[in-house]
Amino acid sequence: MDGGIDNRPVPAHEAEAPQLPDYLVKTYTWAYLKPASLRLLDNTLVVTAILWGNLNRLIRVNCAELSAGQRVLQAANVYGRYSADLARTLGPEGRLEVIDIAPLQVDHCRRKLRGFPQAKVRLADAAAPGGGVYDTVCCFFLLHEIPDDHKHRVVDALLAAVPPGGKVIFTDYHRAAGWHPLRWPMNLVFRILEPFAFGLIEREIADFASDSAAFVWRKSTYFGGLYQKVVAERPRLVPARAARAAE
Numbered sequence: 001m002d003g004g005i006d007n008r009p010v011p012a013h014e015a016e017a018p019q020l021p022d023y024l025v026k027t028y029t030w031a032y033l034k035p036a037s038l039r040l041l042d043n044t045l046v047v048t049a050i051l052w053g054n055l056n057r058l059i060r061v062n063c064a065e066l067s068a069g070q071r072v073l074q075a076a077n078v079y080g081r082y083s084a085d086l087a088r089t090l091g092p093e094g095r096l097e098v099i100d101i102a103p104l105q106v107d108h109c110r111r112k113l114r115g116f117p118q119a120k121v122r123l124a125d126a127a128a129p130g131g132g133v134y135d136t137v138c139c140f141f142l143l144h145e146i147p148d149d150h151k152h153r154v155v156d157a158l159l160a161a162v163p164p165g166g167k168v169i170f171t172d173y174h175r176a177a178g179w180h181p182l183r184w185p186m187n188l189v190f191r192i193l194e195p196f197a198f199g200l201i202e203r204e205i206a207d208f209a210s211d212s213a214a215f216v217w218r219k220s221t222y223f224g225g226l227y228q229k230v231v232a233e234r235p236r237l238v239p240a241r242a243a244r245a246a247e
């Protein structure tokens with residue numbers, strides 16, 4: 001199987017497994033669907049280099065949004081130490097559920113998180129994550145890798161997975177400032193390797209939500225605007241409304 005697309009039959013308990021989407025197979029086989037890619041790319045140093053030294057900072061600002069003991073959904077596997085850092089932040093009383101649409105990534109992430117009993121990994125599409133509601137959902141560098149119609153579906157599904165008081169954290173590329181020396185080199189990288197990234201950096205993430213007004217949106221940018229963290233928080237019900245909702 002080494003060197004080919006991983007298309008092993010899914011285990012029986014995952015018989016309802018989603019199909020690998022065309023965009024993933026056509027655009028990202030080299031990165032996510034070959035065992036050799038895992039060996040080469042799943043390395044914190046490599047991810048740090050891909051993110052121009054910003055991995056630690058982006059993980060730190062992501063983890064700062066979480067609290068120990070929370071139930072958190074990670075919307076897709078991420079190479080390097082990201083999931084382990086989330087699991088550590090949630091602690092033994094917390095719960096981390098990582099989903100991914102590719103069986104190879106699910107198996108691999110399960111192996112990586114073996115030392116964290118609070119973490120569970122399962123096969124699912126971020127557009128239909130299942131699993132009920134979560135205190136927080138983390139979507140780390142997924143949106144720039146999926147076509148715009150999928151961006152809509154994924155954003156809506158992840159927002160639907162948080163109750164009042166819950167939040168979704170989107171960390172991803174953003175359009176770098178005009179003066180940024182990496183603006184044009186990154187545009188070239190996007191053109192060659194990440195064609196769906198333009199659909200992300202040309203719009204606000206909130207624009208992909210069908211009901212963005214139901215959330216409070218907060219955006220921070222990093223490294224001259226090349227990266228963004230957007231937090232969508234579903235407001236808590238005010239007491240009168242909560243009482244009506246409970247009737």
Ligand SMILES: C[S@@+](CC[C@H](N)C(=O)[O-])C[C@H]1O[C@@H](n2cnc3c(N)ncnc32)[C@H](O)[C@@H]1O
Pocket residue numbers: 024032047075076077078079080099100101102105124125126127140141142145146
């Ligand atoms: C999170 S994204 C990019 C992360 C980043 N480039 C890194 O360092 O790993 C990569 C993952 O998203 C997964 N993926 C793509 N589309 C998905 C979807 N609709 N639902 C869940 N996972 C998806 C891929 O299988 C892959 O494992």
